[in-house]
Amino acid sequence: MNMISKFLKFKNYRLMPKLIIIYSLLTVIPMAILGYIAYSQYISSIEKQAGEYTPLLLEQAHANIHNQIDELKLLPNLIYNSNQVVGVLREEFYQTNSALLHDEFVVNNFLNTTYISGGNPNVLGVFLISNNRLFQATSKSYSGFELDASSFPFGQDFEWTESESIILPKQISLEFEGNPQYILLMKQLTDYDNRKKLGTIFIAYELNFLESIFEKLNSEKGDIWLMNDQGRVIYHSNHEEIGNIHIESNDYPILNGSFRTLNENENKLISLHTSDETGWTLAQSIYLSELTQRTDMVRNVTIIIFIILVIISLFLFVIFVWNVSSPIYRLVKLMKKVETGDFDVDLPTKSKDEVGLLAISFNSMVNKIKDLIKENYHIEIKQKDAELYALQSQINPHFMYNTLETIGMVIEEDDQETGVKMVTLLGRMLRYSISNKDRLVSIEKEVSHIEDYLTIQKIRFEDRLTFDIQKELETEQYYIPKFIIQPIVENSIKYGLERIEGIHILVKIKKISNPLNGGEEILLVIEDNGPGIDTERLIYLKKELKSDPTIKKDGSFGLINVHSRIVMTFGSNYGLQITSLESRGTVVRITIPCITSDLVASNLKMGESDNEKDISSYSR
């Protein structure tokens, strides 16, 4: 479970750590493990080699030692070469001192010529105890060897078989001048002919022959020692150890072969060879570090090179990964920006690899999207323009007909002056409506157009119609969309005169502050005292005003037409409101933003193509 959750976590990691982990898993760790295995195998093969080789060397050395010891063991037999000496040894009683001293002279002389001056240079001294007599010959002066029983370990009258025994260093008090290390060979001499004990011979044999054997063995720095089966050290490359008991040897797992200590501090290779004959063990102990000294250098260099390589390759790898992941990061950021509607982004690319291709594709994709949006937008704007144009262009043919009929009637009555006035007014109105290139016009122009219209209607309906226009701001300064007042006034006249005798229309224009944002806006109020709108119709109208202005409407409703145009041009904050009471009258309020002549002039300079910008800037 743990592993799975870890893996899942791993899946969610960023690309950079992921790639670095995979890189380490695939290269650094296997390399390190491989290196470790190779090194430890190599070390253990060195160990094994040394472990197999050293016991063989030890065996050879041990054989040399054996040869020497065997030679040593033959030394006592030299006594039998002299019948005279054997004869002396057979003596038990002496009548005179001179006879005793003469015999001592004979034997000492023999020992001296045979063992000290003539024979083996390693012999330090020879002692012969026979029937309470001590004969001796030594090459160095000595102390600690007396005829009394205390001076040697087994006493004088020990029972001893034929075979010789070796007294190891420090088991006896005998010491030679200069304190050379020696072993003492002790052997009972038997009178083979009479089958009696002749005495006991002790030969002190210097151990420096071991020194040369050890030196030959000890090419490495290590300890070499020879010990007996009780672990008593017979000889040691460190002379201070001679004669001590080697306690550790009790724990040794084998007596022939090699083994390694598993102690962290003292990692030693110990090789042993034990002789079946004597039970002596020749041992060598080497620090493994001595063996692996040369390899350690190689190992350290390899480790350093490995670390440098890992660092370099990791560095390169990080750069590479960074090169891959950082454009992706930037891409993600830019995508978020695009998400919020900002298409003005550009991902800079340098490389031509997959990441570069991705950036190029992204850029081209964003540009394409931008273009598509632009195209769609233009189409929509054009459609709107066309629509607006159509709406603006609507001049009521009814009005034309009635006006022309009135003009005809006036001319028939021969009131030429009124006829001319009416034709002039109509002409002005027509010209105003034809010149609809400008969608926004100054309030003054719109108001004068209304005045013209109302004047014409006044001429037609005479006293049934009265009107008043109140301008509470500089009508030259502010601009409004064309034809927004006329359809409302038209409505008032149409419905008012249908049902009642006389009607008064009031048009008020003023500047107010918006209660919502505190900004200024223009309010147009068209008031009449007509019959009002019945409740059913009022509800229908109000519903129509709230609905989406872009949906095609029944053009016959002038009110809705005007409202739609304002909403489309300035946004839904602006528009038209109706309040009406039956038989009391109707009030229509139109709110539009304050558009000064400066603003219109600056917009005009930008030209036709920036129409959409006008709209958006107005709406702000």
Add this chain to the structure above:
Amino acid sequence: MRDCRISLIIFALLIVTACNDSEETKYKVIYSGESESEEQMDTPVEVKNSITKPATVAIVPKVVNIPYFNAVEKGAMEASKEFGVNVIYAGPNIADSKQQINIIEELIEENIDVLAVSANDPEELLPILNKAQRSGIRVITWDADTETEGREFFINMVHPETLGRHLMDTLAKHTNEKGDYAILTGALSAANLNEWMHWMMAQQEEYYPDLNLIEVIPTDEDPNKAYTSTLELLEKYPNIKGIIGNVSVAPPAASQAVTDTGKIGEVIVVGLSSPSQMREYLNSGAAQVVTLWSPKRLGYLTVALAKNLVEGIKPYDKQYIQGVGPISVMDDEVIMGDPIDFYIGNVDEYDF
């Protein structure tokens, strides 16, 4: 961070396994030479098993109750104690091969491992020795040999040539290399005695032309017969200058006869005999020098070699035998050592 943790886990695992190792044992054996030595140890164990029942060695001398063979018996018994082998010592009352055959016949029935014989006759004993071999007994000879097919090896005390020539030298030295002499031997059929005599005569012909052998008299190792033979000899040849006793009973008998006839100093007595038998005559001057080896040592050696034979060790040249010293071996003949001369100065050192 992540890979850090992974590597830490790996390290931890390595350390843990390493720790486990060190807990199990203090040492790790790399190479063991033990197996070889174990094999070597096996063989002695088997040998020990086979000799848990101590080996039985039968020693058959030419004759019993003469000092020489008594000394052999002492040596053999000492070795028996030393090596832990059973020793049966049995021989005829007179040096006769027929009686020896009867004794061997009885010994074959006694479940012995080794039969060591000092043969009175090299040929007559062959059938019975072969019979013993067929019943699984290892046969060796000592002191006096048989034909080679009758035994595995022969333990000789001294080299026959050395001994024979040396005996002649001692006689020549004391007779000033001239005059008549006679030899008293044991049984005329005894191989070793005849061989010694052969070398005595060879030495005399080679170096001592003035010496003259007048008679060889068999004594059958009987002291009485030797004594009477000497008396007859002295009577028969008044000018005789020397007597060589070729067998251990002869020199004492001859010395006694010389003493009894008042011819001390006139007739030189040399030969093979033990110090204890000759001490009196050497001191009185009736005998000048006798030569021998230690019969105790011979008995001891015989038992030692018999025991080795049971354990599968055949004697080899320069082998060091515990309690005896080095031996030399020529073909199938073991030679114990060199002869010892006993004279008035050293005869008291020896107790056989």
